[in-house]
Amino acid sequence: MKILITLQNNNVAPRFDLTTEVMIARITRGKISGTPRTILLSGPSSDELCSLAIKEEVSLVICGGIEDAHFQYLAWKKIDVIDRIIGPAEEALTLAISKKLQPGAIIWPRPERSNMP
Protein backbone atom coordinates (compact mmCIF):
# COMPACT_ATOMS: atom_id res chain seq x y z
CA MET A 1 0.00 0.00 0.00
CA LYS A 2 1.01 3.64 -0.43
CA ILE A 3 0.58 6.47 2.06
CA LEU A 4 0.57 10.14 1.04
CA ILE A 5 1.35 12.79 3.64
CA THR A 6 0.95 16.51 3.03
CA LEU A 7 4.11 18.35 4.11
CA GLN A 8 5.09 21.73 5.49
CA ASN A 9 8.56 22.01 7.01
CA ASN A 10 8.69 18.25 7.73
CA ASN A 11 5.37 18.48 9.58
CA VAL A 12 1.96 17.42 8.36
CA ALA A 13 0.76 20.49 6.42
CA PRO A 14 -2.04 22.25 8.30
CA ARG A 15 -4.22 22.54 5.19
CA PHE A 16 -4.75 20.18 2.29
CA ASP A 17 -5.76 23.02 -0.07
CA LEU A 18 -2.58 25.01 0.60
CA THR A 19 -0.15 22.10 0.39
CA THR A 20 2.73 22.41 -2.06
CA GLU A 21 4.78 19.40 -0.99
CA VAL A 22 3.87 15.79 -0.30
CA MET A 23 5.64 12.64 0.79
CA ILE A 24 4.64 9.28 -0.62
CA ALA A 25 5.78 6.16 1.20
CA ARG A 26 5.34 2.57 0.05
CA ILE A 27 4.50 0.18 2.88
CA THR A 28 5.26 -3.52 2.55
CA ARG A 29 4.42 -5.97 5.33
CA GLY A 30 4.04 -3.18 7.86
CA LYS A 31 7.36 -1.53 7.04
CA ILE A 32 8.47 1.38 4.88
CA SER A 33 9.85 -0.02 1.67
CA GLY A 34 12.71 2.06 0.21
CA THR A 35 13.03 5.78 0.74
CA PRO A 36 9.80 7.78 0.78
CA ARG A 37 9.52 10.11 -2.23
CA THR A 38 9.02 13.83 -1.75
CA ILE A 39 7.16 15.59 -4.53
CA LEU A 40 7.01 19.37 -4.98
CA LEU A 41 3.76 20.52 -6.56
CA SER A 42 3.54 23.38 -9.04
CA GLY A 43 1.15 25.20 -6.72
CA PRO A 44 -1.45 24.62 -4.03
CA SER A 45 -4.56 22.88 -5.37
CA SER A 46 -6.86 20.36 -3.69
CA ASP A 47 -8.01 19.04 -7.06
CA GLU A 48 -4.45 18.42 -8.25
CA LEU A 49 -3.61 16.75 -4.98
CA CYS A 50 -6.61 14.41 -5.27
CA SER A 51 -5.58 13.57 -8.84
CA LEU A 52 -2.05 12.83 -7.67
CA ALA A 53 -3.34 10.53 -4.92
CA ILE A 54 -5.44 8.62 -7.47
CA LYS A 55 -2.66 8.49 -10.07
CA GLU A 56 -0.18 7.19 -7.50
CA GLU A 57 -2.75 4.60 -6.32
CA VAL A 58 -2.44 5.80 -2.76
CA SER A 59 -4.49 3.93 -0.13
CA LEU A 60 -4.22 6.41 2.73
CA VAL A 61 -3.88 10.19 2.90
CA ILE A 62 -2.62 11.83 6.10
CA CYS A 63 -3.25 15.56 6.24
CA GLY A 64 -4.23 18.51 8.40
CA GLY A 65 -7.51 20.24 7.61
CA ILE A 66 -9.30 19.18 4.45
CA GLU A 67 -12.56 20.46 2.99
CA ASP A 68 -15.48 18.06 3.14
CA ALA A 69 -15.92 17.94 -0.64
CA HIS A 70 -12.38 16.63 -1.13
CA PHE A 71 -12.64 14.33 1.88
CA GLN A 72 -15.80 12.79 0.41
CA TYR A 73 -14.24 12.61 -3.05
CA LEU A 74 -11.24 10.66 -1.76
CA ALA A 75 -13.55 8.40 0.25
CA TRP A 76 -15.56 7.79 -2.93
CA LYS A 77 -12.32 6.83 -4.67
CA LYS A 78 -11.74 4.30 -1.84
CA ILE A 79 -8.87 6.31 -0.37
CA ASP A 80 -8.87 6.53 3.43
CA VAL A 81 -8.17 9.94 4.93
CA ILE A 82 -6.85 10.62 8.43
CA ASP A 83 -7.24 14.36 8.80
CA ARG A 84 -6.71 17.13 11.40
CA ILE A 85 -3.27 15.75 12.27
CA ILE A 86 -0.81 18.13 13.93
CA GLY A 87 2.80 17.03 14.21
CA PRO A 88 5.90 15.72 12.41
CA ALA A 89 5.19 13.80 9.21
CA GLU A 90 7.55 10.94 10.04
CA GLU A 91 5.93 10.27 13.39
CA ALA A 92 2.49 10.43 11.80
CA LEU A 93 3.65 7.87 9.23
CA THR A 94 5.01 5.55 11.92
CA LEU A 95 1.77 5.75 13.90
CA ALA A 96 -0.30 5.18 10.76
CA ILE A 97 1.68 2.06 9.87
CA SER A 98 1.04 0.67 13.35
CA LYS A 99 -2.63 1.68 12.96
CA LYS A 100 -2.45 4.00 15.98
CA LEU A 101 -3.10 7.27 14.18
CA GLN A 102 -6.59 8.69 14.80
CA PRO A 103 -8.21 11.71 13.10
CA GLY A 104 -7.53 14.87 15.12
CA ALA A 105 -4.39 13.46 16.76
CA ILE A 106 -1.84 15.98 18.05
CA ILE A 107 1.65 14.50 18.03
CA TRP A 108 3.54 17.77 18.20
CA PRO A 109 6.74 17.27 20.23
CA ARG A 110 6.52 19.13 23.53
CA PRO A 111 8.46 18.95 26.76
CA GLU A 112 7.18 16.20 29.05
CA ARG A 113 4.86 17.49 31.71
CA SER A 114 6.04 16.77 35.22
CA ASN A 115 2.51 16.19 36.54
CA MET A 116 1.54 13.47 34.10
CA PRO A 117 -0.60 10.81 35.82
Place this chain on the structure above:
Amino acid sequence: MIYETYRNNTKQNDDSKTVANLLSFYFFIGISLTMSQCPELLEILNGVPHGIALLDQNLQIVEVNRFLEALTGYSGEEVRGIPYEYALRTHFQKNSHILQQTLEAGLTSSTEGDILGLNRKKIPIRFTATPILSSGAGLVAMVLVLEDMTDIKETLVGKKEIGPTKGGFLGHSPKMQEVFELLPILAHTDSSVLITGETGTGKDILAEAIHHASQRSKHPFIKVNCGALPESLLESELFGHVRGAFTGAHADKHGMFQLAQGGTIFLTEIGDLPLPLQVKLLTVLDDREFFPLGSQKKVKVDVRLITGTHRDLRKLVGEGGFREDLFFRLNVLRVHMPPLRERDGDIRLLIDHFLQSFAVSLNKNIKKLSPQALQRLTSYRYPGNVRELRNIIEYGVNMCKGEVIELEHLPILVQDHPLSHPPAKPPNSGTALPASRQAGTTPNPPSPATPDLSTITDNFTNWSDIEKQNILGALMRTGGNRSEAAKLLAWGRTTLWRKMKEYNLA
Protein backbone atom coordinates in the same frame (compact mmCIF):
# COMPACT_ATOMS: atom_id res chain seq x y z
CA MET B 1 -4.31 55.77 34.70
CA ILE B 2 -2.20 53.07 33.12
CA TYR B 3 -5.15 52.03 31.02
CA GLU B 4 -5.77 55.61 29.90
CA THR B 5 -2.15 55.94 28.84
CA TYR B 6 -2.32 52.64 27.08
CA ARG B 7 -5.61 53.50 25.38
CA ASN B 8 -4.18 56.71 24.02
CA ASN B 9 -1.56 54.72 22.19
CA THR B 10 -4.05 52.42 20.53
CA LYS B 11 -6.72 52.97 17.97
CA GLN B 12 -10.04 51.29 18.59
CA ASN B 13 -12.23 51.13 15.56
CA ASP B 14 -14.25 47.96 15.87
CA ASP B 15 -15.45 45.29 18.27
CA SER B 16 -12.55 42.95 17.60
CA LYS B 17 -9.98 45.56 18.36
CA THR B 18 -11.82 46.56 21.52
CA VAL B 19 -11.67 42.98 22.73
CA ALA B 20 -8.02 42.74 21.78
CA ASN B 21 -7.23 46.02 23.45
CA LEU B 22 -8.99 45.01 26.65
CA LEU B 23 -6.97 41.82 26.73
CA SER B 24 -3.78 43.67 25.93
CA PHE B 25 -4.50 45.94 28.87
CA TYR B 26 -4.73 42.98 31.21
CA PHE B 27 -1.36 41.76 30.05
CA PHE B 28 0.01 45.28 30.06
CA ILE B 29 -0.63 45.62 33.74
CA GLY B 30 1.18 42.39 34.41
CA ILE B 31 -1.28 39.52 34.44
CA SER B 32 0.49 36.25 33.77
CA LEU B 33 0.11 34.63 30.37
CA THR B 34 -0.80 31.40 32.13
CA MET B 35 -4.55 31.48 32.11
CA SER B 36 -4.84 28.74 34.69
CA GLN B 37 -3.56 31.32 37.17
CA CYS B 38 -6.27 33.70 36.15
CA PRO B 39 -9.46 31.69 35.53
CA GLU B 40 -11.61 34.84 35.67
CA LEU B 41 -9.88 36.24 32.61
CA LEU B 42 -10.43 32.98 30.75
CA GLU B 43 -14.11 33.25 31.64
CA ILE B 44 -14.17 36.76 30.14
CA LEU B 45 -12.60 35.40 26.96
CA ASN B 46 -15.13 32.57 26.88
CA GLY B 47 -17.95 35.07 27.00
CA VAL B 48 -16.79 36.82 23.83
CA PRO B 49 -18.61 35.64 20.69
CA HIS B 50 -15.42 35.68 18.59
CA GLY B 51 -12.50 33.30 18.47
CA ILE B 52 -9.54 34.57 20.49
CA ALA B 53 -6.03 33.15 20.52
CA LEU B 54 -3.21 34.42 22.69
CA LEU B 55 0.16 33.90 21.02
CA ASP B 56 3.66 34.21 22.39
CA GLN B 57 6.59 35.90 20.62
CA ASN B 58 7.25 32.75 18.58
CA LEU B 59 3.63 32.85 17.39
CA GLN B 60 2.84 29.72 19.35
CA ILE B 61 -0.50 29.27 21.09
CA VAL B 62 -0.66 30.24 24.75
CA GLU B 63 -4.44 30.01 25.15
CA VAL B 64 -7.61 29.93 23.08
CA ASN B 65 -11.12 30.78 24.19
CA ARG B 66 -14.05 28.39 24.02
CA PHE B 67 -15.42 29.89 20.82
CA LEU B 68 -12.18 29.12 19.04
CA GLU B 69 -12.07 25.66 20.58
CA ALA B 70 -15.47 25.05 18.99
CA LEU B 71 -14.25 26.31 15.62
CA THR B 72 -11.10 24.17 15.56
CA GLY B 73 -12.12 21.21 17.71
CA TYR B 74 -8.96 21.47 19.83
CA SER B 75 -8.89 22.50 23.49
CA GLY B 76 -6.53 25.20 24.71
CA GLU B 77 -4.45 22.67 26.61
CA GLU B 78 -4.06 20.45 23.56
CA VAL B 79 -2.72 23.19 21.30
CA ARG B 80 -0.62 25.09 23.83
CA GLY B 81 2.91 25.55 22.47
CA ILE B 82 1.93 24.74 18.87
CA PRO B 83 2.49 27.33 16.09
CA TYR B 84 -0.78 29.08 15.35
CA GLU B 85 -0.98 28.09 11.64
CA TYR B 86 -1.01 24.39 12.56
CA ALA B 87 -3.50 24.76 15.40
CA LEU B 88 -5.89 27.17 13.68
CA ARG B 89 -5.42 26.09 10.02
CA THR B 90 -5.39 29.69 8.86
CA HIS B 91 -5.05 31.24 5.43
CA PHE B 92 -4.57 34.98 5.01
CA GLN B 93 -5.80 36.16 1.62
CA LYS B 94 -3.82 39.32 1.08
CA ASN B 95 -1.19 39.71 3.71
CA SER B 96 0.28 36.35 4.64
CA HIS B 97 2.92 37.91 6.87
CA ILE B 98 0.53 40.02 8.92
CA LEU B 99 1.51 38.47 12.24
CA GLN B 100 5.23 38.83 11.58
CA GLN B 101 4.64 42.48 10.66
CA THR B 102 2.60 43.01 13.80
CA LEU B 103 5.46 41.58 15.80
CA GLU B 104 8.05 43.73 14.09
CA ALA B 105 6.12 46.99 13.86
CA GLY B 106 4.20 46.61 17.11
CA LEU B 107 0.99 47.90 15.54
CA THR B 108 -2.52 46.47 15.40
CA SER B 109 -3.42 45.15 11.97
CA SER B 110 -6.35 43.39 10.32
CA THR B 111 -6.75 41.19 7.30
CA GLU B 112 -9.27 38.77 5.87
CA GLY B 113 -8.84 35.10 5.17
CA ASP B 114 -10.28 31.82 6.31
CA ILE B 115 -9.75 28.82 8.53
CA LEU B 116 -10.75 25.19 8.04
CA GLY B 117 -13.20 24.43 10.79
CA LEU B 118 -13.97 21.27 12.71
CA ASN B 119 -16.66 20.15 10.27
CA ARG B 120 -14.24 20.41 7.33
CA LYS B 121 -15.87 23.69 6.34
CA LYS B 122 -13.97 26.74 5.16
CA ILE B 123 -14.99 29.64 7.41
CA PRO B 124 -14.32 33.20 6.20
CA ILE B 125 -12.60 35.12 8.98
CA ARG B 126 -11.46 38.65 9.70
CA PHE B 127 -8.21 38.40 11.65
CA THR B 128 -7.17 41.23 13.95
CA ALA B 129 -3.73 40.97 15.50
CA THR B 130 -2.89 43.25 18.40
CA PRO B 131 0.58 43.29 19.95
CA ILE B 132 0.95 43.31 23.71
CA LEU B 133 3.71 45.75 24.53
CA SER B 134 5.59 46.24 27.72
CA SER B 135 7.54 49.44 28.34
CA GLY B 136 10.59 47.52 29.53
CA ALA B 137 10.59 44.36 27.48
CA GLY B 138 9.00 45.60 24.26
CA LEU B 139 6.60 43.17 22.63
CA VAL B 140 5.69 40.32 24.94
CA ALA B 141 2.79 38.62 23.22
CA MET B 142 -0.03 39.00 20.74
CA VAL B 143 -3.82 38.73 20.77
CA LEU B 144 -5.36 37.30 17.62
CA VAL B 145 -9.11 37.81 17.28
CA LEU B 146 -10.94 35.71 14.70
CA GLU B 147 -14.30 37.12 13.64
CA ASP B 148 -16.58 34.77 11.72
CA MET B 149 -17.62 36.59 8.53
CA THR B 150 -19.92 33.87 7.14
CA ASP B 151 -23.13 35.89 7.56
CA ILE B 152 -21.65 39.06 6.12
CA LYS B 153 -20.13 37.27 3.13
CA GLU B 154 -23.37 35.45 2.37
CA THR B 155 -25.28 38.71 2.49
CA LEU B 156 -22.73 40.42 0.24
CA VAL B 157 -22.82 37.74 -2.43
CA GLY B 158 -26.60 37.52 -2.15
CA LYS B 159 -26.73 33.94 -0.97
CA LYS B 160 -29.00 34.75 1.95
CA GLU B 161 -32.75 34.26 1.65
CA ILE B 162 -33.26 35.28 -1.93
CA GLY B 163 -36.43 34.22 -3.72
CA PRO B 164 -37.71 30.85 -2.55
CA THR B 165 -34.54 30.14 -0.55
CA LYS B 166 -34.91 30.11 3.21
CA GLY B 167 -32.09 29.17 5.56
CA GLY B 168 -30.29 27.31 2.78
CA PHE B 169 -33.46 25.62 1.50
CA LEU B 170 -35.08 25.98 -1.85
CA GLY B 171 -38.67 25.01 -2.45
CA HIS B 172 -42.15 26.11 -3.45
CA SER B 173 -44.02 22.93 -2.56
CA PRO B 174 -46.65 22.98 0.18
CA LYS B 175 -44.61 20.58 2.29
CA MET B 176 -41.54 22.80 2.16
CA GLN B 177 -43.68 25.87 2.82
CA GLU B 178 -44.75 24.20 6.05
CA VAL B 179 -41.13 23.66 7.02
CA PHE B 180 -40.39 27.33 6.21
CA GLU B 181 -43.30 28.45 8.34
CA LEU B 182 -42.21 26.31 11.25
CA LEU B 183 -38.59 27.45 11.10
CA PRO B 184 -39.03 30.73 13.05
CA ILE B 185 -41.17 28.96 15.64
CA LEU B 186 -38.50 26.34 16.18
CA ALA B 187 -35.84 29.03 16.31
CA HIS B 188 -37.60 31.06 18.98
CA THR B 189 -37.87 28.25 21.46
CA ASP B 190 -35.17 26.38 23.33
CA SER B 191 -36.95 23.02 23.31
CA SER B 192 -35.35 19.91 21.84
CA VAL B 193 -36.11 19.27 18.20
CA LEU B 194 -36.18 15.88 16.49
CA ILE B 195 -35.72 16.02 12.72
CA THR B 196 -36.72 12.91 10.83
CA GLY B 197 -36.49 12.19 7.13
CA GLU B 198 -34.81 10.07 4.53
CA THR B 199 -31.17 10.47 3.65
CA GLY B 200 -30.40 13.55 1.56
CA THR B 201 -33.53 15.46 2.52
CA GLY B 202 -31.65 18.24 4.32
CA LYS B 203 -31.87 17.38 8.02
CA ASP B 204 -28.44 18.88 8.67
CA ILE B 205 -29.28 22.07 6.78
CA LEU B 206 -32.50 22.46 8.74
CA ALA B 207 -30.67 22.00 12.05
CA GLU B 208 -28.14 24.65 11.05
CA ALA B 209 -30.89 26.96 9.83
CA ILE B 210 -32.70 26.66 13.17
CA HIS B 211 -29.47 27.49 14.98
CA HIS B 212 -28.71 30.51 12.79
CA ALA B 213 -32.22 31.88 13.21
CA SER B 214 -32.10 31.42 16.99
CA GLN B 215 -30.75 33.64 19.74
CA ARG B 216 -27.86 31.20 20.07
CA SER B 217 -26.60 32.00 16.57
CA LYS B 218 -23.59 33.94 17.85
CA HIS B 219 -22.44 30.84 19.66
CA PRO B 220 -21.16 27.60 18.11
CA PHE B 221 -23.16 25.07 16.14
CA ILE B 222 -21.61 21.66 16.62
CA LYS B 223 -22.61 18.60 14.63
CA VAL B 224 -21.78 15.09 15.80
CA ASN B 225 -22.56 11.94 13.84
CA CYS B 226 -23.49 9.33 16.43
CA GLY B 227 -23.10 6.53 13.91
CA ALA B 228 -19.57 7.40 12.83
CA LEU B 229 -17.62 6.49 15.95
CA PRO B 230 -17.37 3.43 18.21
CA GLU B 231 -18.97 3.74 21.65
CA SER B 232 -15.77 4.40 23.61
CA LEU B 233 -14.63 7.18 21.27
CA LEU B 234 -18.09 8.67 21.00
CA GLU B 235 -18.36 9.11 24.77
CA SER B 236 -15.05 10.98 24.82
CA GLU B 237 -16.07 12.98 21.75
CA LEU B 238 -19.40 14.04 23.29
CA PHE B 239 -18.48 14.55 26.92
CA GLY B 240 -14.69 14.98 26.84
CA HIS B 241 -12.07 13.44 29.08
CA VAL B 242 -9.39 14.44 31.53
CA ARG B 243 -5.71 13.68 31.24
CA GLY B 244 -4.98 10.06 32.13
CA ALA B 245 -8.60 8.90 31.79
CA PHE B 246 -7.43 6.16 29.43
CA THR B 247 -4.31 5.15 27.50
CA GLY B 248 -3.47 7.91 25.08
CA ALA B 249 -5.37 10.63 26.95
CA HIS B 250 -2.34 12.89 27.26
CA ALA B 251 -4.29 16.10 27.83
CA ASP B 252 -7.68 17.27 28.99
CA LYS B 253 -10.07 17.37 26.07
CA HIS B 254 -13.37 19.18 26.01
CA GLY B 255 -16.29 17.23 24.65
CA MET B 256 -18.61 18.56 21.98
CA PHE B 257 -21.18 19.53 24.62
CA GLN B 258 -18.62 21.86 26.19
CA LEU B 259 -17.49 23.20 22.84
CA ALA B 260 -21.08 24.03 21.97
CA GLN B 261 -21.50 26.04 25.20
CA GLY B 262 -24.14 28.71 24.66
CA GLY B 263 -24.93 27.35 21.21
CA THR B 264 -26.53 24.29 19.65
CA ILE B 265 -25.40 20.69 19.39
CA PHE B 266 -26.84 18.61 16.55
CA LEU B 267 -26.65 14.86 17.09
CA THR B 268 -27.26 13.28 13.73
CA GLU B 269 -28.09 9.57 13.37
CA ILE B 270 -29.29 9.60 16.98
CA GLY B 271 -30.87 6.19 16.34
CA ASP B 272 -27.34 4.75 16.24
CA LEU B 273 -26.44 6.07 19.72
CA PRO B 274 -25.39 3.10 21.92
CA LEU B 275 -27.69 2.37 24.88
CA PRO B 276 -25.16 3.23 27.65
CA LEU B 277 -24.63 6.65 26.10
CA GLN B 278 -28.38 7.15 25.82
CA VAL B 279 -28.52 7.04 29.63
CA LYS B 280 -25.78 9.66 29.89
CA LEU B 281 -27.47 11.86 27.30
CA LEU B 282 -30.72 11.64 29.22
CA THR B 283 -28.93 12.80 32.37
CA VAL B 284 -27.42 15.74 30.51
CA LEU B 285 -30.81 16.76 29.17
CA ASP B 286 -32.38 16.57 32.61
CA ASP B 287 -29.63 18.09 34.74
CA ARG B 288 -27.69 20.16 32.19
CA GLU B 289 -24.48 18.82 33.71
CA PHE B 290 -22.26 15.75 33.38
CA PHE B 291 -18.93 14.21 34.33
CA PRO B 292 -16.30 14.10 31.55
CA LEU B 293 -14.57 10.70 31.26
CA GLY B 294 -12.31 10.12 34.25
CA SER B 295 -13.27 13.40 35.90
CA GLN B 296 -14.67 13.87 39.37
CA LYS B 297 -15.75 17.39 38.63
CA LYS B 298 -19.15 18.07 37.14
CA VAL B 299 -19.36 20.30 34.10
CA LYS B 300 -22.39 22.52 33.61
CA VAL B 301 -23.53 23.21 30.07
CA ASP B 302 -26.08 25.51 28.47
CA VAL B 303 -26.65 23.90 25.10
CA ARG B 304 -29.68 23.45 22.90
CA LEU B 305 -30.10 19.94 21.54
CA ILE B 306 -31.29 19.10 18.04
CA THR B 307 -31.30 15.49 16.91
CA GLY B 308 -31.78 13.91 13.53
CA THR B 309 -32.35 10.41 12.23
CA HIS B 310 -33.52 8.52 9.17
CA ARG B 311 -34.70 5.67 11.38
CA ASP B 312 -38.13 5.15 12.91
CA LEU B 313 -37.31 5.83 16.57
CA ARG B 314 -40.72 4.65 17.78
CA LYS B 315 -40.10 1.28 16.13
CA LEU B 316 -36.60 1.19 17.62
CA VAL B 317 -38.12 1.79 21.06
CA GLY B 318 -40.46 -1.16 20.48
CA GLU B 319 -37.51 -3.34 19.53
CA GLY B 320 -35.54 -2.30 22.62
CA GLY B 321 -32.86 -0.47 20.66
CA PHE B 322 -33.74 2.97 21.95
CA ARG B 323 -34.78 4.16 25.41
CA GLU B 324 -38.39 5.26 25.56
CA ASP B 325 -37.72 7.99 28.14
CA LEU B 326 -35.01 9.49 25.92
CA PHE B 327 -37.32 9.27 22.90
CA PHE B 328 -39.97 11.32 24.71
CA ARG B 329 -37.32 13.79 25.89
CA LEU B 330 -36.02 14.32 22.34
CA ASN B 331 -39.40 14.24 20.66
CA VAL B 332 -40.60 17.58 22.05
CA LEU B 333 -40.83 19.25 18.66
CA ARG B 334 -40.71 17.06 15.62
CA VAL B 335 -40.10 18.00 12.02
CA HIS B 336 -40.31 15.60 9.15
CA MET B 337 -38.29 16.55 6.08
CA PRO B 338 -40.28 15.46 3.03
CA PRO B 339 -38.57 13.26 0.44
CA LEU B 340 -38.03 14.92 -2.93
CA ARG B 341 -40.63 12.72 -4.64
CA GLU B 342 -43.29 14.30 -2.38
CA ARG B 343 -42.18 17.88 -3.06
CA ASP B 344 -44.45 18.76 -5.97
CA GLY B 345 -42.82 21.17 -8.38
CA ASP B 346 -39.55 21.43 -6.46
CA ILE B 347 -37.59 19.06 -8.70
CA ARG B 348 -37.68 21.50 -11.62
CA LEU B 349 -36.78 24.40 -9.33
CA LEU B 350 -33.83 22.52 -7.86
CA ILE B 351 -32.64 21.37 -11.29
CA ASP B 352 -32.50 25.00 -12.47
CA HIS B 353 -30.79 26.11 -9.29
CA PHE B 354 -28.09 23.43 -9.37
CA LEU B 355 -27.59 23.85 -13.11
CA GLN B 356 -26.89 27.56 -12.72
CA SER B 357 -24.77 27.07 -9.65
CA PHE B 358 -22.54 24.30 -11.15
CA ALA B 359 -22.26 26.07 -14.52
CA VAL B 360 -20.79 29.06 -12.70
CA SER B 361 -18.57 27.13 -10.29
CA LEU B 362 -17.24 24.79 -13.01
CA ASN B 363 -16.88 27.67 -15.47
CA LYS B 364 -19.10 26.11 -18.15
CA ASN B 365 -21.35 27.84 -20.65
CA ILE B 366 -24.30 25.52 -20.14
CA LYS B 367 -27.69 27.10 -20.77
CA LYS B 368 -30.27 24.32 -20.28
CA LEU B 369 -31.20 20.65 -20.37
CA SER B 370 -32.64 19.00 -23.45
CA PRO B 371 -36.38 18.10 -23.23
CA GLN B 372 -35.46 14.37 -23.08
CA ALA B 373 -32.98 14.89 -20.24
CA LEU B 374 -35.45 17.07 -18.39
CA GLN B 375 -38.25 14.57 -18.81
CA ARG B 376 -36.03 11.79 -17.47
CA LEU B 377 -34.95 13.88 -14.50
CA THR B 378 -38.48 14.93 -13.55
CA SER B 379 -39.73 11.33 -13.66
CA TYR B 380 -36.83 9.84 -11.67
CA ARG B 381 -37.67 8.81 -8.09
CA TYR B 382 -34.52 10.10 -6.32
CA PRO B 383 -34.00 7.59 -3.49
CA GLY B 384 -31.07 9.79 -2.39
CA ASN B 385 -33.31 12.88 -2.52
CA VAL B 386 -31.85 16.39 -3.01
CA ARG B 387 -28.29 15.18 -2.49
CA GLU B 388 -28.72 12.69 -5.35
CA LEU B 389 -30.30 15.31 -7.63
CA ARG B 390 -27.42 17.68 -6.89
CA ASN B 391 -24.85 14.98 -7.74
CA ILE B 392 -26.67 14.07 -10.97
CA ILE B 393 -26.65 17.69 -12.13
CA GLU B 394 -23.00 18.08 -11.15
CA TYR B 395 -22.21 14.95 -13.18
CA GLY B 396 -24.17 16.29 -16.16
CA VAL B 397 -22.46 19.69 -16.05
CA ASN B 398 -19.06 18.01 -15.91
CA MET B 399 -19.82 15.66 -18.81
CA CYS B 400 -21.43 18.23 -21.09
CA LYS B 401 -19.10 19.92 -23.56
CA GLY B 402 -21.68 22.16 -25.24
CA GLU B 403 -24.47 24.43 -24.11
CA VAL B 404 -27.24 21.84 -23.63
CA ILE B 405 -27.14 18.83 -21.33
CA GLU B 406 -28.43 15.85 -23.30
CA LEU B 407 -29.70 12.53 -21.99
CA GLU B 408 -26.33 10.87 -22.62
CA HIS B 409 -24.64 13.35 -20.30
CA LEU B 410 -26.62 12.03 -17.33
CA PRO B 411 -25.44 9.07 -15.21
CA ILE B 412 -26.27 5.63 -16.63
CA LEU B 413 -28.54 4.95 -13.65
CA VAL B 414 -30.78 7.85 -14.65
CA GLN B 415 -30.57 7.08 -18.38
CA ASP B 416 -31.72 3.51 -17.75
CA HIS B 417 -34.54 4.54 -15.45
CA PRO B 418 -37.88 3.85 -17.15
CA LEU B 419 -39.92 6.91 -18.05
CA SER B 420 -42.97 7.32 -15.90
CA HIS B 421 -45.09 10.05 -14.44
CA PRO B 422 -44.10 11.22 -11.01
CA PRO B 423 -45.58 9.04 -8.30
CA ALA B 424 -49.01 9.89 -7.03
CA LYS B 425 -49.02 12.16 -4.04
CA PRO B 426 -48.59 9.95 -0.98
CA PRO B 427 -50.49 10.46 2.24
CA ASN B 428 -49.49 13.56 4.10
CA SER B 429 -46.80 12.30 6.42
CA GLY B 430 -47.17 15.24 8.74
CA THR B 431 -44.42 17.54 7.65
CA ALA B 432 -43.43 19.92 10.38
CA LEU B 433 -46.00 18.96 12.96
CA PRO B 434 -45.45 19.38 16.67
CA ALA B 435 -44.81 16.04 18.30
CA SER B 436 -48.10 16.18 20.15
CA ARG B 437 -49.94 16.19 16.85
CA GLN B 438 -47.80 13.38 15.54
CA ALA B 439 -48.14 11.15 18.55
CA GLY B 440 -50.80 9.10 16.83
CA THR B 441 -49.52 7.17 13.89
CA THR B 442 -52.65 7.73 11.80
CA PRO B 443 -51.60 9.74 8.82
CA ASN B 444 -53.66 12.65 7.58
CA PRO B 445 -55.91 11.84 4.63
CA PRO B 446 -54.45 12.31 1.20
CA SER B 447 -54.95 15.71 -0.30
CA PRO B 448 -57.65 15.31 -2.93
CA ALA B 449 -57.31 18.96 -3.79
CA THR B 450 -53.97 18.34 -5.43
CA PRO B 451 -54.52 17.50 -9.09
CA ASP B 452 -52.46 14.89 -10.90
CA LEU B 453 -49.16 16.47 -11.95
CA SER B 454 -49.30 14.92 -15.42
CA THR B 455 -52.37 16.97 -16.27
CA ILE B 456 -50.99 20.07 -14.62
CA THR B 457 -47.82 20.19 -16.68
CA ASP B 458 -49.89 20.08 -19.85
CA ASN B 459 -52.17 22.93 -18.89
CA PHE B 460 -50.11 25.30 -16.79
CA THR B 461 -46.79 26.93 -17.30
CA ASN B 462 -45.76 28.02 -13.84
CA TRP B 463 -46.07 27.13 -10.23
CA SER B 464 -48.37 30.05 -9.41
CA ASP B 465 -51.00 28.68 -11.80
CA ILE B 466 -50.74 25.25 -10.24
CA GLU B 467 -51.00 26.63 -6.73
CA LYS B 468 -53.96 28.83 -7.63
CA GLN B 469 -55.72 25.83 -9.14
CA ASN B 470 -54.97 23.79 -6.00
CA ILE B 471 -56.57 26.46 -3.82
CA LEU B 472 -59.65 26.71 -6.03
CA GLY B 473 -59.96 22.92 -6.10
CA ALA B 474 -59.78 22.69 -2.33
CA LEU B 475 -62.35 25.48 -1.84
CA MET B 476 -64.70 23.82 -4.32
CA ARG B 477 -64.46 20.50 -2.50
CA THR B 478 -65.14 22.03 0.90
CA GLY B 479 -67.96 24.26 -0.28
CA GLY B 480 -65.91 27.37 0.40
CA ASN B 481 -65.00 26.39 3.97
CA ARG B 482 -61.53 27.88 4.37
CA SER B 483 -60.56 25.90 7.48
CA GLU B 484 -61.39 22.62 5.76
CA ALA B 485 -59.69 23.77 2.56
CA ALA B 486 -56.54 24.66 4.52
CA LYS B 487 -56.56 21.17 6.05
CA LEU B 488 -56.92 19.60 2.61
CA LEU B 489 -53.97 21.58 1.34
CA ALA B 490 -51.97 20.69 4.47
CA TRP B 491 -51.53 24.41 5.16
CA GLY B 492 -52.33 26.61 8.11
CA ARG B 493 -55.39 28.88 7.78
CA THR B 494 -53.11 31.92 7.71
CA THR B 495 -51.13 30.50 4.81
CA LEU B 496 -54.30 29.84 2.88
CA TRP B 497 -55.55 33.37 3.57
CA ARG B 498 -52.21 34.85 2.50
CA LYS B 499 -52.11 32.82 -0.69
CA MET B 500 -55.75 33.67 -1.52
CA LYS B 501 -54.92 37.33 -1.13
CA GLU B 502 -51.83 36.89 -3.29
CA TYR B 503 -53.89 35.36 -6.10
CA ASN B 504 -56.84 37.76 -5.67
CA LEU B 505 -59.11 34.96 -4.52
CA ALA B 506 -60.01 36.53 -1.17
